[in-house]
Amino acid sequence: MSTHEVLAAEVSLVSVGDNEVLSTLxxxxxxxxxxxxxxxxxxxxxxxxxxxxxxxxxSIPPRSNAGY
Known part of the structure; x- marks a missing residue:
């Protein structure tokens, strides 16, 4: 099934990187x-x-500065 539901969201301080909250989500x-x-x-x-x-x-695109 492909519902594309948002199951979790997190609002954080500017000093917290997006990748730091993945496990919390x-x-x-x-x-x-x-x-x-x-x-x-x-x-x-x-x-x-x-x-x-x-x-x-x-399903995560590479960063603009990504390398092999």
């Missing part, structure tokens, strides 16, 4: 999440690790 959810669509701020090893451990497929 994902962990309390009781639903099975198949895929996460996020912006390039979430393109970090930590975010990919969190999603992989939960069995979630990431």
């Amino acid at each position: 994902i962990n309390p959810l009781r639903r099975k999440i198949q895929q996460v669509n996020a912006d390039e701020a979430y393109n970090t090893r930590v975010c990919y690790h969190v999603l992989k451990n939960k069995g979630i497929t990431p």
